[in-house]
Amino acid sequence: MKNPITVTTHVDAPVQKVWDVWNAPEHSVNWNAASPDWHTTEAxxxxxxxxxxxxxxxxxxxxxGFDFTGTYDRVKEHxxxxxxxxxxxxxxxxxxxxGNTTxxxxxxxxxxxxSRELQQQGWQAILDNFKKYTESL
Structure with missing residues (x-):
């Protein structure tokens, strides 16, 4: 991987729940945004x-607006x-x-x-939204 940026979070939920919420399109439309003035309309x-x-x-x-698309290279469940x-x-x-944290x-x-800083902030904000949303379920 060239010039990677890393973002992390700790979610107070078991890995199976975290995995399921992360990968379910019906959930991602609720958390996948870097700021309150943006949203994901479909996934x-x-x-x-x-x-x-x-x-x-x-x-x-x-x-x-823009489309964010990718193709899976590897999937190892959970x-x-x-x-x-x-x-x-x-x-x-x-x-x-x-344990009950992921x-x-x-x-x-x-x-x-x-900028790298802006990219890191945006991706971290999305990850923070994921944590908040998942913990609220």
């Missing part, structure tokens, strides 16, 4: 090696996801069970448009 997830994940992310005021984004960048997500570590290759 799909074909959770298998060679399968695709997609999210349509849009500004709530309709001023901007443990690891690796996928390649449509622009060729790599992403890995590791789930580590620790540590999530997400690593992704930086893109060249936004």
């Amino acid at each position: 799909t997830n074909d959770l298998r090696e060679g399968g695709q994940l997609t999210s349509r992310m849009e500004a709530k005021d309709g001023s901007a 443990k690891h996801l690796a996928y390649t984004l449509s622009d060729g960048r790599k992403v890995t997500v590791d789930f580590r069970a620790n 540590v999530i570590e997400e690593r992704f290759e930086a893109e060249n448009i936004n």
Whole structure:
């Protein structure tokens, strides 16, 4: 992985619940946003090696939007996801069970448009939203 950025969180939930919420499109539309003025309007997830994940992310005021798409390279249930984004960048997500807590570590290759700091803040904000949402279920 070239020039990776890492974000992490500890979710107060068992790994099976964390895995299920992470991978269910009906849940991802509730947490997958980097700021309150953005949201995910639709998502799909074909959770298998060679399968695709997609999210349509849009500004709530309709001023901007983009499709986030990737293809799974590896899927190890309750443990690891690796996928390649449509622009060729790599992403890995590791789930580590620790009793009723799950540590999530997400690593992704930086893109060249936004600063590393902005990318890290955005991905961390999404991960923080995931933690808050999952713990509320």
